[in-house]
Every structure is written in C-alpha cells, then in structure tokens.
Amino acid sequence: MITFKINDQEVSARPGWTVLETAREHDIDIPTLCFHPAVSASGACRLCMVELREGSWSKLVASCIYPVAEGLQVFTETERVRNVRRWVFEMLLAACPASPEIARMAAKHGVTSTRFESHDPEQTCMVCGLCARVCEEVVGLSAIATVDRGVHKRVGAPFAKPTDVCVACGSCVTICPTGAMQSIFDSIRGVPATNLTQLG
Amino acid sequence: MSAYAKTGVFLCKCGDKIAPFINLEQLEKSVGAEPDVAHCATMAFACLKPGLEQITQIAVDKQLNRVIVAGCENRLMLSKFEEHLRPLELLKGQIDMVNLRGHVATVSDLDAEQKATKSAKLIAAAVAEMTALRPSSLTRARLQGPVVIVGNGIASFSAAAEMARQKIDYRLAVESADPGLIIERIHETYPGEQSYHPRLQKSIQEALQSPHGKLLVGRKLAMLSGVTGDYTLTFSDDQGAHEKFTAGAIIACLDAQFTRPKPGFGHDGKTVMIPSEMESLILRSGPPKGTVVFWISDYENGQPEFAALSAKSAWQMAAHIRQTSPAATVIMLYNQQMEVPLTAAERAMNRKLNLLWIPYDGAMRPTVQDGFLTFCNLSDHVEHELRWNHLVLSPERMITGETLRVARILGLVHKEGRFLTGHHARVRPEMVGREETYLAGSARLPCSLADALAQGRRAAAKTAEMFRKANAGELFVPRIVCVVDPEKCIGCGQCQELCDCGGIGVEEGPGGGLPRIVDPMVCTGGGTCAAACPYHALVLQNNSNDQREARVAALARRLGPDESMAFVCGWGGLPAADIAGKQGLKYDPRIHLLSVPCVGQIDACAMARALKEGASGLVLVGCLPETCHHSYGLDHAWARVNTIKKLLSLSGFQRERIALAHADLNRPEDFVRTVDSFTRTIAAMGPMVRTPEDQAKVDALYDLIKHNTRVRHLLSAGLRRPGEDTYQGDQRHALDYDRDFSAVLAEEFLQQRLLQVFRAAKGPFNLDELTGRLHEDPNQVATCLWEMVQNGQIGFTHKNHEAVYALS
C-alpha cells in the first residue's frame, strides 16, 4: 500500500495505479477528455493536470498517466492548474464550437466564453485520438489513425478515402467524447447502402 | 442456486454517470437476492485498476466462474475485463456486461428506484444466460502438413518464395516448372511488363529451387476436403489418376484472363489487337514499325476502373516499342475522364521518348476504320482522324475456364461476377478470413504483375504468421464458433448452403452419410446458420440458443404487462442504442434491450419464447438492409419474424406484437424514433390477454417453432442464400410461396395444439370434444387428426360407434 495526499486528504493506493485512478476511487473529481478506461491513456488533453508540490518546488503533471508514489503531495485546484484548464477550455470552445459536450464540461469548470475566434463553426473534433486508439487496441484493426501533424493533425483513414479495413462497428463513434466521430464516420466506412432517414 | 455456475455481479457507479440516476443500493440488494447470484458488489469504477483488482480478488475468494459487470458499453469495455480475468481462467463467454449507463441511467425520466427495478430485470436476464452457459474448453489450433499453393497463377511463385524465405514446407502445383516457358506465357495474363521479367525469373527460381518446396507439375485440382490445419487435396493427372495430399493451409493464386473486346471495336487479332497479342507479335517478329495507336478503351468496355491499369501497361509497352524501334510512332489515345497515370520522372521520360498522349471526348465513342480511327477532340469539338498501322485496344478482363473451375472447388466463388470479389464483411479481426490469407492474383481484381506477386507474398506472409503462431502454441480455436452435434445432424445441408464464410464443410462418414463439419478457423461465429438448423444440431458454442432462450425467458417473466423487449444487433441497434444513451437521448422506458451479435442469430423459438413467457411485444432492431456483417442475418430475421406473425395471427393475437426494425449506428435519433414507435403500438394494443386458453396457444406456438422439423425445414429453405440478389419478399412467386407456407403453418399449428391437448389430459377424445376445446372448425380438425394418425403420432379406436383419439 502506498499512501499520499490529494488536496491534503490522505489516500491509499497500490503500486501501478495512477493519480487519476486513485482520485476517482476516492471520489475526487478531476476533469478528463482524452481519457477512457477502454484504451491506454495518452495524456494529450491536459485537462487532468494536477500540481505536485514538495517544499517550494512544484510541477504540473497529467494525472491520467502519473504513477502514484509514497508521500506525493497532489493538488487538483491550484492557480496554475486552473490557468492551464481555463486556457485549454477557452481554446476548446473556439476549436470545437459545435460540440455541446465540450460546452457543458467547460461550463462545469466555470468557462463559458472564449476570447478566441472560431475558424470552423461546425467543428466538433479536437483530435484526442480516442477513436484511433479504440480501433487499434479494442477492435484490433487500426482502420483509422491520427494523420498529419501539428495544427493540421486530424483523424482519418489512409488517403482520406473510405477504407476496407473498417468493419463499421462504431466503437469510435461510441467512444468519441465530443460527438465528432458521428460526422467523420461515414467518410471512413463509406456511406451505408440505404439511408433510412429519408423515411422518417 | 445452480450446481456449477457461480456468478458474480459487479455494479459500477461510474463516477457521477450511473450512481445519481440509479439507486444502486436497492439494486445491489435485489440482485444479491437472486438465487443464481453468488456475489454482488458495487464499486466506484469497475474498469479502473482499483476496481479491476477488487473484482479479481472477489472472483478468487468466491471462486466465481461467471462474471457480469453492470456498467457501460460491452463493445468497448468487455475485452478489458476479459483480459484481466483471463489469468483466473474466466474465458470469453464467461464474462458479460449490462449497459446500465447507456440503456437505463440516462435514457428516461424514471426515478432512481424505478431505474433500479428495470436494471434488476436486465441483470437477472444476464444471470440466467450465464447460468445456462456450458463453456467449452480452450483448444489450440494445430496445422498439420505443408502449405499447398494451387491455382497456377503467377503469384504462386512469389508466395512460394516467401514460404521458402520463412522456411515453411510447401507444395507448389504448377503447369510447368520451366522458368523460360512460364515467362514466355506470362504476357497472356500480364502484358507490357517485359522489363519485369528478369526479376520474375529470379523469383521463380527461388520458388522452384528451395529445399522447402516440392513441385506438383501438370496436375489439376479435383477435390478439396477437410478444415484449416488438416486439408486433403485431390489432384488428377492427364490420365485421370488421382493422388491425395494433405495440407495445413492452402494459398490460391489465380489469374484472370484477357478476352477480346466486343465486336464493333474491329478486333481481328492481326492489326487490331489486345495487348497480349501485341506482345506476342513483338516477341515473334520484333517491335512493329509505322504508327502504333494504343487506345485505352476500358471506358467503352464498361470497365473504366481498370483504365489506369491498362494505360500503365500500354505505356510500358509503348515505351519499349519506341526504345527498340525508333522509326515507330506511338500514340496513346485515352478518354479524357482518365487521369494520365505517370509520375514526374515518367513524364520526363515520356517527353524524351516523345510518346503522344491524346485525350478524346468520352461522350463520343471513337470509331475504328481501316487504317484510321476517328475521335472527337474535347477542345475544338472536331472529329479528328488518327492514322494507324497497328491498333491496340484494352482487353476485357474476367475469369473463365480453369481459373473459375479451381475457384469453385476452393469455395471462392461467393457471387457470380467477373472477379472473385464480394466476400462478406470481416467481423472478427483475428479471424483467418479466406480472402485475406488465401487468394492472390488478378482473378481477385485486375492488377499489375508486381501487384500480383505482392499479393502472393502477402498471402504467404500471413499464412506463415499463422504457422508461426500455431507452432508456438499461440493459435487458439476461437471461442464463439459453430459446432455440429453429430448425433442430431442428418446432413440436410441447409447450413452449408446458408454459410457465407465457407466454414461449413462435408465429411464423408461411414455408410455414406454426410454430417457437416465446421472449420473453426474460418467460421466467423455469425450463427445465422445455427439458427436455421431444423434439428438444433448446429450450435454456436458459448453463445448458444439455450443461453439466449434462458435470458429471454428470465426477462420476459419479469416484465410488467405493458412492458416489451427488444433485441438489438451488435452492428446496428446496439451501437445506435449505446450512442443514444451516451448523448442522453430519451425514449420510452418500457422497452428492455437485449444485445445480440446479429439478429440473424436469433432462432425463431427464442422469439416465440419471449411472447410465451410474458413479453407483450418484441422488436428486433437489426442493421440497415444489405449491410449485414453476417450471412444476410437481417433477411433471415425477416423470414422468422414473419413466421411468428402468421402464428400470432393463427393464435388470435395481433401480428404487430413482433416487429423487425432497422437502425444505423450513426443515426441514434432514428433508433429513438424506432423504439418509441414500437412501444406506442404495443401500448395501443394493451397487454397480451393471457387466459389459460390464450396461454396454451402461445405455448403451442413456441413448441411448434421449436420442435416441428417440417416447419423449421420450410423456414430454412426459404432463407436467402449468399449470392442471391433478391430480398426474401422480393421473389418472383412471393405470394404463392407465402400462401403455401401459411397453409402449412396453419395445419401444423392445429396439429401442435391437438398434441398439446392430448399431452395435457388423459384421452381419448372424440371429435366434438376436441373441436370444443380448440374452438376450431370440425372439418379441419378431422383432417388434421387423420394426418396425425397417418403419421403415427396418435392412434384411434372406436367407442360408441365414434372414433376416439389418443396418443399412440
């Protein structure tokens, strides 16, 4: 057993757990977006950042991947943590203006508006890569992946064409935290033979 | 409590996603009180390490051999639980999930207690299924014997060379073992690739000379039997003598043929020719002089998808002509819809060689005349003329003759068509899919020589990987595949006809019987075949009909009079429901969802069971038409649902109590509409009236569909076969067929009800008594009784000058 503190509350954990897992087990809320228990953590969205302190020294780490250790002093709501969270939410609001899920999460953490202009009012995807990870790790296919890099990074199938590798299982749509995969999905599996929405 | 099943149920709070919506305390209490539940616990996050460790600990302490996690989507999370519990020998099939979050917590405005009650029903159903599970043992797959490479396609050599490289024994069946001859003939199937020949020669030599390979020269494949790992191939020689070989795996290398285009293109094989003929000419008498026009005519052949391929091979031939015969003029004439498939370097070379590319307006077909060809120029709309001495057309490509014959023996012809495409969608990644590991060459889809060889290599590499795994003891027989009960199988062959994955084969048994065997490495576990077996001889192991019936019955018994249930297909309805739940869409809470891999997997008796045990309505939410991942499971479900509808009608119930619906996983709003529409229909009809007499009818309905082999046979016979293009209700004599089928059902249903009467009470009964009990027309009853007497099901004697009937 390992004991350490989160927000001055003593918690216990076993070797191999992460700070996030321990916090959740103890009902301490840390926001996450790119984390899903079905797949490996990537530590990309940085919403789960927490501050580690030791005397005057401190640093921010991603709790979803940070392993627990004896005597850690973890703080989940410090000024620095909130600054990162606030800016990430502000940027997400501008990057994915069409995602109600993101707006809901941001509002829950006190961010309701953004200083940034949106480049694409329809955008919902924030390229967390959960879809690609679930396809590789759970479905075992790797029909999609994140392609390109930096600001151009996006999710897609090779050569931006529907791919035979996709079995249209919809795991990516299910795991997507922002609902973005719903609009990308048809371009990956190819449009289904019949479109029933016309009947409705 | 069950003697052997020890089931643990774990309820997940999922942070604030489940706990506030469902009263988990109440749920834990009621689930814990179920007789078949050995342990029930609630945890913060079952899926995170703390939760997983807790489950493992409890499973060890309580010696659980079944685990149910009630939390979220099984599609995403099940494999994680399976992986964690594998060390405890809890295998696939012994762990199940109920999606409380997506199917209960967020989808309605019920209060937390009501939701706990609903959850308890769904969990009890899952427990019942687990209790009915008879888990199979884990078996390793074994591959015995070499790899046999058949089909005589050029990819054979690259496949063999790859096998040699991987040091795996192979038998190579070829027409000729003379590299010179092989290369001489190659232009007939892959023209324009002369520059590739030296390399091809190397590959052929590698294949022919490896100590791992043995050659079967000049023999034809006559028959194939057995399963992956243990095949027997029969070859015949010129004299018709047969020889048998065993094989661990087979690689088929088949090439398509080039045929002359339709008349009207002026093909004469001498001056107007196809590329293979041009290459013969070059080989015979050197490069032609004068003007050679390559007309990329694939658009006009009706095969525009191969235009780029034709253009590339024509260009290579053209370049060869220009290089070896500087006096020749070479022109490429192409439909403007095609993009010229040359890279920058090739363009530079093209420029150096001065090969002209002339586009024409595709709306006007070029016309061949003696020595001239007219075409319409796109820019000036003038009909221009091209003078030619030799005109080379694109060929038509298709598979015929020997290629087609071998493909049939190998079971590769899934659909009638020009090529061997159109295999069913893959459903299981670890599946040893036939198309993937099996087939290489232009018979799949036209390709260049290099591509064909690459396919051969790829097929061989995958086969080698399978051997590597098997030899290392890491290749396991999939858990959820069909198995045949030889005691029950009569060899009627329905399943084999219905199977799309090629997993069902024939085994010669003693006495000429032909029981079916299943190749577990090829079976996709779709189970539509098992549901169609008239004798319940084909069973989808670890996911059997008995389990499904247990689950259905357990749920149906717990449903309130106005509640109904739905089967949701793993590829359509279930993901749509999962996503609807995730998005917080609301729908009628009276519907109870049961997930199933494919609605085609549901035996009609499981549907009947739901109605028999207390459900007021049953809807099967499959995927969209023509998108089934299995062998037309949706169409099969359609036939079964309609059978139940007829029987409901015969029993005096509303046909609308059962329905088939479609859902696309990416349209969760549509799913909600589907569910609401169905629940409205059921609500409008009210609960099913269940007087003893009514209940007896539903019981008879169930018994009929479960046990009556005539009805089950007819039902199977009417199912859509792979390769059939028509939907069941779409057939030419649909109405006649339907009427006949209805008549049979009416007859058999009456007989079933009579049997029910005889079994329930001691007879004998006379005609009046029977008609009185059943409220049916005396003439019909009399006819039925006579049938049954003839069949020996009942006997009759005379009593007071009146015939009386009793079980014989």
Place this chain on the structure above:
Amino acid sequence: MHNSAIAVKTEPVRLQSAEELNALRDRIIAERDPQRLEVVVCHGTGCLASGSAKVSQAFRDALETAGIQAKVMPGIKTTGCHGLCSRGPLVVIRPQGLFYQRVQPKDVAEIVQRTLIEGQAVDRLLYRNPDTGDLVFTQDDIPFYKLQERVVLRNVGKIDPTDISDTIEAGGYQALAKALTTMTPEQVVAEIEKSGLRGRGGAGFSTGRKWRSALSAIKKKGRPVYVVVNGDEGDPGAFMDCAVMEGDPHAVLEGLIIGAYALGAENGYLYVRAEYPLAIRHLEIAMAQARAYGLLGENILNSGFSFDARINRGAGAFVCGESTALFTSIEGKPGNPRPKYIRSVEEGLWGRPTVLNNVETWANVPPIIARGADWYNQIGVPHSTGTKVFSLVGKVNNVGLVEVPMGLPLSTLVEKIGGGVPNGKPFKAVQTGGPSGGCIPYHLKDTPVDYDSLVAAGSMMGSGGMIVMDDSDCVVDVARYFLHFLEEESCGKCLPCRLGLTRMREILDSFSKGVGSEQDIADLTSLAQAIQDGALCALGASAPNPVLTTIRYFKEEYLAHVQDHRCPAGVCKDLITYAIDPALCTGCMTCARQCPVQCISGKKKQPHVIDAEKCLRCGICKESCKFGAVLIS
C-alpha cells in the same frame, strides 16, 4: 547495414590491440611528409553551397595541366567546415597555412601559378583585418579564430573526414583504446562525471549523472541498453552538429563507442536529420571504415567488447529532437513524444534503458577520456565546464561556426569573434537556444555564455544557435516567426501546444497589424504560462520562451505596435509603406520592371513613384534598387 559502395581508401587492416593502433598511427605519420604541399578545400555545407566542389575540381584540373612544372605534386584535401562560412569557399595552402577566402574556380589558375609554383601569396584572396586594413596570411591570425578554443572542432577543417587515416593520424580512437585497455566501464563513467560535462543539446543535464542513472537502471532491469546519438539538429539557424558530423564523424563515433563500453551497450543508433545528406554520407563512410579497422563491430580491438551502430535518417520533424519523439521515430512510428514521467535512462528506446546525447556531447567524450577530466574541467567556468560550439548567424559580419570556452561574455562572441553588426551599430539582441530559447538584449551583453547565466537571462543554451539581430529586425516578427515555426513543427498531440501556439501566433499577428491592447499582452503572457505548464513535451513547454523574453525585454516595441500602430524596425508589412526617395532615384526603371504588380510608375531617367494602394510590400523593388532609393516608412 545497407550502404552501398563505400570506398575505404587504404587497405584496411583489422587492428587487434591498442599497440597495433599506435603502430598504424606511427606508420601514417612517418609516411606523410609534414612539409608536403597541400591544397585544403573546405567542403562544409556552407562552402559547398557557395561552390567549393567546383573549386576543388578546378584545382584537380589545373594541377593536371600544370603538374609538370611543380616541384612536388600537391595533394588536394577536402575537409569539413573551417568555420568562417560567410567568406567561403575557403582554401588553405599547406604547409605555409595561407588562408584564401571567397575562392572561385576562375581564381584557381592564379593560385596554382602564383602560390603553388612560384611560392607567392595571391593578395586579393587574403583576409583583410577590418580594423587595421592589414592583410592576414594565416588562419590563426584572423581575429575570428584567435579567440576560439577548439576541443570539439579539434579536427574539423583539418582532416579529410572520409579518410580514417587522417583521423588516426590526428589521434583519433586513442581515447577508445585507452578506455578499452586501461579503464573499467565504471572508471569511464566516473571520469565523465568528474569532467562536469553537461548535455550540449538543450537543458544541459549532467552527462555523467545521466550515465550513472542508466547504470543503476540497468542493474534493476538488466540489458539490453542502447546508446543513441541525437543528430536531429532542428533549430533553424544552427549547424554546429552538422559541421561536426560532416567534418569529424569519427569523433562522434568514438565518443559513442566509449559510451557504449561504459554502459555495456551492444547496439547504438545515430539519428541524423534528413536535411544533412553530407553528414549522413560521412558517417556512413566513417562507420564502414571503423568496422573494417576493427574499431566498431565484433570484438573491438580484440578487447572482447562488441558494439555496432546504425544510422537512422530523420524524415523531417523538428519534434524528433525531443528524446521520446526520437525514440518513437527510431521505432518506425510518427514522432509523437511520450509523457516522460519515467525517465528515458530507465525506459527509452523499446522501453529499455537508453542513453541519448547529442552529437557535440558525444564528441566531447574522447578528449575527456584521452586527456583526463582534470584537464577538461579547467576549461570554462564552474558548473559549465569545457567549450561550446555556436553557430553565429544573422546580422553579424563573420557568420560561421565558433567554439569558445564556456563563460565568455556575449559581447566578446558577437563583437570580437563575430566582428559586430555589418553597419557598425550595436546589436539589438541575440537570440540563443533556437525556438525554445529567448532573446538577450544589448544591455545584457556582458552576460557570460554558460548554462545558468543564460537561463537567468530568460533564455537557454539550447544546442548553440546564436542569432544576432540589429535594429532592422522586429522582435514581434521574430517571436511570430518562431511561433509559426513551432506551430508547423508541433506534433499536435497535446492540446496546449497544438491549439495554444496557433492562438499565441494569432495574437502576435494582430499585433503586427497594429491591433491589440495591454490586456492582450497580459493574456498572451498568461496563455504562455499555461502552455509552459501544460504542454506534454519540452517542445511545447519551451515554445513560449521567445515570446516571454521579448515581452520582458522589448515591451516598448510591443506597445509601439499596438498603441502607436508602427513597427520601429520597419518589418511588419501592415505597418509600413514603401516609397522612393526622388533625390536618390535615377529613373533606371529596374524596380518598375521587377515589381510583380506593376505598381511603380515613372518615366525613364525620372524619379519613380510607388502606388501604395497596389503595393504588396514584397520588397523586390528595395532589393533590386542599386541606389538605395527605395525606403521603408
């Protein structure tokens, strides 16, 4: 490996011991006449770009025709970078050591005649001291070289990097022989620790400590362990590592082999940036030669120690200079960094203990081993021992490669060695540490150039790029440039970096258009802080540095943009206009012909006018005007 056709110039002999290596060296020295006539042509990337390959070919041709007249047939040696790239192509005539600059093929005949045959200098090709106007004959007398101390570059520019005999003659592989025959691995690590060597690639982590922790990780996890050279020198404006790999590949290789010996590694990787084809080629040749001589591969120098290495060409991603991204790239995947909560000495390449050092760090290892840590740690200052190579570029007279002891004041580097800014004005700022570093303003010109002082000034050592800026360079534009660079180079995995850099750049974009407020500057700072705290890897975490230091030191220039709507340096397009000074314009019409939008009008021999409405501000007119008549206001 898969390198074809690598020529080994002398017949290789597999060396079986340190003694055989020494014997070979003695033989090479004996064979070579120290007084032999030699034409040394610089073939560094800089000189090659200015045409030195044509010069050396011209020498070959000229010597062939003139060969009969010469007393001794001179050798032609092509070497790595001499350093003074702005004066290339450079040619040195030995044994006199005559230093010719800007030599063109047409000058070759004269050199052959005057210098090689007649023994005289060609004055017009000599360096002229800008202060005194005196001719300088030899390299060592040029101020640019005088203040340097060459440890890493000891052989660069002197030896032919494709000929291992040159390396061996210059003492190459002596340190390896010493380590293998007289030192235990433990002693090697201790020596490196004692030397105080710090990583030359970025953060300046102690190399000795890194090796030490790798040893304890190996103890815990066992082998294999990997040693890796980080040659992915991605900082724009930095080419130190390029010069070392091109000019003295064996130094890197020798350092790596010594490191492998110290750690017990059997396999190593050299990850080299794709844009350095020559460096890759020279390393390939060096490795083939080292293998042939038994200095690399199985049983090195018959010591029982075996080690081999392979070159990974980078494929064009700056982020691969980051250690974890570099590892994923070697593994054949996109170079996305991994979270680094477990250090790479414990879990690096393929999850194994891995020691990654950059090229310059590895090249420091052989001299430390050969001459001892005590000699080494006397160079430089405490906590920053040894020397550092810088590429001095931008608005400075002597653009090139310099190596100086740590702790030299910045002004010495820029003004004495670099010769100051071209127009004689003081420099405005020096950007160090590449895109991750910061701008040091003129008033901090006495800052000693060592790890800790640079960090205190808000910048960092980085890999050693040093970009000098003058008053025609705009700090907002430079900050934008770096942000734009990093935006394109971000791997895009973590949100603060992928989204944040764009947003920061957008704010700077609006500044460069004269739009913004003090609140925007405050927001920019706060966002920068969030990115520093939140980014996943060092690329993102250090990306805001150029912005933060420029705000810190040049806030008034930011305010000039947003409050006064002007760009003091005359760079930001939206805040400047081009105009022609009628007094200077001769009406030659050159600019009017060149203008891509034909917005310049005027009659022949009459002053021209620019239509500011149509003007794209592309600057072609200013560039093409021979009379300096085009002005920016």
Place this chain on the structure above:
Amino acid sequence: MENFGVQIDEIIERYPDKPEYLIFLLQDIQSSYGYISPEAMQLACDRTGVPLTQGYSVATFYQSFRLDPSGEHEIRVCLGTACHLKGGQRLVEDLERRLNIKAGETTADMRYTLNTVNCVGACALSPVAIIDDEYHPNATARKLEKRLNALDQTDAADEKEAGHA
C-alpha cells in the same frame, strides 16, 4: 527502362521485415519516385508488418514525405531563422506568384514543386534556395527566375531532340 515493379521490389527487399524499417523504406521510395503512391505504401506496410494507417500516419507526419507525385524539378526555399531575417519568406511569396501555386504544391504541368525547408545549415549564405539539389546562396527573386527560365529551356531542348514525325 526503369519499371516501377522492378524498382519497388528491390527497394522493398533492402531492409529486414521489421516495423522499425518502415521509415527507411518510405524514405527510399520517396527518393526514388518523388512521392509515395498508395500501392508503394501498401507494399512498405506489408513488408514491415504494420497496418496501412501507420504507414499513412508516418508519411503525413514527417515533412520529407509526399503523397502526390512531385514535379520534375523541386525548388526548396530555406526558412531557417537566418534566411527568415534576410527575406526567405519573400522568395517563397515571389515563387508562389510566379508558379501560381502555394508552397508544398506542384504546378499543373507537373514541372515544378515548391517546398519550404527549416534550415539547411547554410546560414552564412542566407537566404538560400535549392533547385534540384543545387544550392543558390544569397538568393534573390531575380536570380531564381533566371535559373527557372534556364530549366525551361533545357527541358524544351530535350523534347526537341527526341522529336520526330
């Protein structure tokens, strides 16, 4: 004559069939063909045993790979810091105007591809442009224009030489 199949097979066989050689393979394909075609990508992925998506991710992640055929002549303009300060961006803009493409694109006639590059290590000679591996130190828009005109003429001469009929 060169044949895609022959060459690609030889490239594919240069390296062991392990995932770590994917980038090596793609680099060799890139340098032989100027781009990575879907077929070539598939072959490289098959050889190294990685899913096609990984090949595609790699090819789009690293700047040196192209997925579309590149032009016969590649123009690279250095945008390292030194070149930026001395007007590298202006060179790019001028070439974009002249060739009527954006950086990273290829002209419609497949003759020129314009790319930018982050520092080629020739900072002393900034700004630097590289046309078909030939360095142009201290480049100006005018000097580059001259070079492109010269290239146009040589290519036209090529065609003439081969011309007949």
